[in-house]
Amino acid sequence: xxxxxxxxxxxxxxxxxxxxxxxxxxxxxxxxxxxxxxxxxxxxxxxxxxxxxxxxxxxxxxxxxxxxxxxxxxxxxxxxxxxxxxxxxxxxxxxxxxxxxxxxxxxxxxxxxxxxxxxxxxxxxxxxxxxxxxxxxxxxxxxxxxxxxxxxxxxxxxxxxxxxxxxxxxxxxxxxxxxxxxxxxxxxxxxxxxxxxxxxxxxxxxxxxxxxxxxxxxxxxxxxxxxxxxxxxxxxxxxxxxxxxxxxxxxxxxxxxxxxxxxxxxxx
Amino acid sequence: xxxxxxxxxxxxxxxxxxxxxxxxxxxxxxxxxxxxxxxxxxxxxxxxxxxxxxxxxxxxxxxxxxxxxxxxxxxxxxxxxxxxxxxxxxxxxxxxxxxxxxxxxxxxxxxxxxxxxxxxxxxxxxxxxxxxxxxxxxxxxxxxxxxxxxxxxxxxxxxxxxxxxxxxxxxxxxxxxxxxxxxxxxxxxxxxxxxxxxxxxxxxxxxxxxxxxxxxxxxxxxxxxxxxxxxxxxxxxxxxxxxxxxxxxxxxxxxxxxxxxxxxxxxxxxxxxxxxxxxxxxxxxxxxxxxxxxxxxxxxxxxxxxxxxxxxxxxxxxxxxxxxxxxxxxxxxxxxxxxxxxxxxxxxxxxxxxxxxxxxxxxxxxxxxxxxxxxxxxxxxxxxxxxxxxx
Numbered sequence: 010x011x012x013x014x015x016x017x018x019x020x021x022x023x024x025x026x027x028x029x030x031x032x033x034x035x036x037x038x039x040x041x042x043x044x045x046x047x048x049x050x051x052x053x054x055x056x057x058x059x060x061x062x063x064x065x066x067x068x069x070x071x072x073x074x075x076x077x078x079x080x081x082x083x084x085x086x087x088x089x090x091x092x093x094x095x096x097x098x099x100x101x102x103x104x105x106x107x108x109x110x111x112x113x114x115x116x117x118x119x120x121x122x123x124x125x126x127x128x129x130x131x132x133x134x135x136x137x138x139x140x141x142x143x144x145x146x147x148x149x150x151x152x153x154x155x156x157x158x159x160x161x162x163x164x165x166x167x168x169x170x171x172x173x174x175x176x177x178x179x180x181x182x183x184x185x186x187x188x189x190x191x192x193x194x195x196x197x198x199x200x201x202x203x204x205x206x207x208x209x210x211x212x213x214x215x216x217x218x219x220x221x222x223x224x225x226x227x228x229x230x231x232x233x234x235x236x237x238x239x240x241x242x243x244x245x246x247x248x249x250x251x252x253x254x255x256x257x258x259x260x261x262x263x264x265x266x267x268x269x270x271x272x273x274x275x276x277x
Numbered sequence: 278x279x280x281x282x283x284x285x286x287x288x289x290x291x292x293x294x295x296x297x298x299x300x301x302x303x304x305x306x307x308x309x310x311x312x313x314x315x316x317x318x319x320x321x322x323x324x325x326x327x328x329x330x331x332x333x334x335x336x337x338x339x340x341x342x343x344x345x346x347x348x349x350x351x352x353x354x355x356x357x358x359x360x361x362x363x364x365x366x367x368x369x370x371x372x373x374x375x376x377x378x379x380x381x382x383x384x385x386x387x388x389x390x391x392x393x394x395x396x397x398x399x400x401x402x403x404x405x406x407x408x409x410x411x412x413x414x415x416x417x418x419x420x421x422x423x424x425x426x427x428x429x430x431x432x433x434x435x436x437x438x439x440x441x442x443x444x445x446x447x448x449x450x451x452x453x454x455x456x457x458x459x460x461x462x463x464x465x466x467x468x469x470x471x472x473x474x475x476x477x478x479x480x481x482x483x484x485x486x487x488x489x490x491x492x493x494x495x496x497x498x499x500x501x502x503x504x505x506x507x508x509x510x511x512x513x514x515x516x517x518x519x520x521x522x523x524x525x526x527x528x529x530x531x532x533x534x535x536x537x538x539x540x541x542x543x544x545x546x547x548x549x550x551x552x553x554x555x556x557x558x559x560x561x562x563x564x565x566x567x568x569x570x571x572x573x574x575x576x577x578x579x580x581x582x583x584x585x586x587x588x589x590x591x592x593x594x595x596x597x598x599x600x601x602x603x604x605x606x607x608x609x610x611x612x613x614x615x616x617x618x619x620x621x622x623x624x625x626x627x628x629x630x631x632x633x634x635x636x637x638x639x640x641x642x643x644x645x646x647x648x649x650x651x652x653x654x655x656x657x658x659x660x661x662x663x664x665x666x667x668x
Contacts, residue, residue: 066414094428101420
């Protein structure tokens with residue numbers, strides 16, 4: 010469970026540690042289009058180019074006229090909650106680590122019915138606005154917020170789909186990059202209580218050291234992203250403590266991202 | 278375009294009800310369960326394996342096989358073969374197809390079999406990719422599988438029609454009472470309403486006893502001409518009428534009626550009997566709210582009145598309205614696709630005096646309903662069959 014915004018509490022060493030299990034990422038080719046709207050911050054769904062019918066779930070032919078010409082377009086995101094449930098038990102390990110988990114069925118004003126993650130402020134029969142976010146699988150997911158007021162950063166579930174720095178620890182991987190002091194300061198000012206900054210070859214002088222030292226809650230850690238063993242060592246020490254990773258290193262792995270055939274491993 | 282009306286059946290019966298006792302988990306694959314059911318059909322009917330010239334199979338865990346692979350596995354050469362992947366509606370749909378095949382002479386005897394295996398991981402493994410829409414737009418939202426979807430349907434039904442958790446509990450408690458006389462029910466301890474209400478929450482408002490337990494098992498029966506069953510001295514149930522419908526009422530915001538409502542007038546007209554003539558009803562009970570929809574949509578009570586119906590009627594075998602007389606899936610377990618066949622096989626059992634547990638005294642007319650496949654936000658397939666004790 011994401012910790013509530015604010016101070017980070019020391020973990021009870023006797024408590025079970027939440028496992029970093031992934032959310033399954035398998036989606037149809039059509040459904041991958043939701044991620045585009047999520048990245049752009051717009052509520053885009055498929056709209057039939059021939060009859061204008063708005064489609065959801067994503068599909069390959071129009072439900073109304075069977076046209077194959079479906080286009081991703083911004084659509085009105087208002088709707089009403091038809092029913093809600095809170096899952097206490099889940100078949101998926103990712104959610105098992107995070108129950109209770111609230112979802113609902115929403116009727117959009119523009120037509121479709123959408124199963125959505127519900128902000129805690131959403132009530133059945135209440136008006137909501139739907140938004141697209143990236144879920145932990147990196148796929149587009151629909152979240153519902155009350156029409157008035159609430160912000161997703163205050164909601165336990167929706168925080169899983171944002172990188173809100175409040176109450177989270179961040180790692181800026183390259184402390185020697187010119188962007189590092191500004192990034193660190195911005196994170197701290199946005200409420201990040203602990204900012205780690207990776208520094209390769211710590212014995213070398215660092216011109217921006219003074220600027221970094223003025224950032225509250227900042228820690229320098231040894232990290233050379235060009236050296237896989239350095240990355241592994243730091244990941245082993247503190248990988249589980251970092252919720253936000255800012256990759257500001259101008260480093261391209263030899264062979265490119267697909268070169269090793271294993272996105273999860275280092276190249277050497 | 279002119280719409281045709283279903284033609285009545287001409288002397289088609291269902292007989293030889295077979296149940297392979299369920300197991301919570303099994304190392305035997307679906308092929309074993311289905312093959313064992315076929316063996317039982319042969320043994321119980323007195324037919325030779327080669328006399329069964331039609332085969333209709335339903336299973337979720339048969340992969341990579343389909344019904345085709347089973348013909349070689351079982352050493353049979355049917356001249357009519359079908360595979361019905363419609364979950365809880367498979368039995369009624371299979372019966373419909375088999376009956377027409379027998380009527381037309383495409384097959385003389387059809388074995389209708391559903392069987393599935395169950396491993397500790399098999400149900401969970403099925404959920405993420407149960408359907409395209411489920412994979413894209415339901416499973417990533419809590420990963421609760423059908424529990425989450427039926428929780429939404431139940432939540433809506435309770436708000437709209439004022440049904441209470443006690444009303445759903447009455448259905449579950451009565452079915453548990455019915456299961457106590459069935460030798461291989463998965464759940465064999467009595468259940469009280471208080472226990473139901475205090476049960477572990479699963480997906481609000483659903484609790485543990487609203488949900489079926491996945492298990493391994495098989496259910497089967499034969500479809501043939503009435504004259505053939507008589508010649509073989511097989512007690513049989515005459516097929517009076519059936520319906521099937523898919524994706525009914527797509528315009529409804531949320532499912533509070535199924536395809537039965539669309540087709541029930543034709544069902545009863547074809548059967549020549551009405552809801553009041555039914556001696557035992559076998560509904561598809563993956564969740565009690567769906568039982569309520571069937572009570573209403575098949576015409577046993579008005580829309581929204583199922584809560585009153587279950588308050589006013591004793592649903593046990595000995596009661597005024599015998600319902601899911603062997604305990605249903607809620608007490609006997611859900612053996613995958615065989616869960617859809619459980620009710621139909623039990624209807625045949627009651628009409629042919631071969632019940633697994635207690636008999637419904639003097640049962641002459643039985644109805645078995647099916648419901649299947651939560652594809653996105655609702656179950657898409659619905660069906661029902663009216664059967665009568667053969668004269």
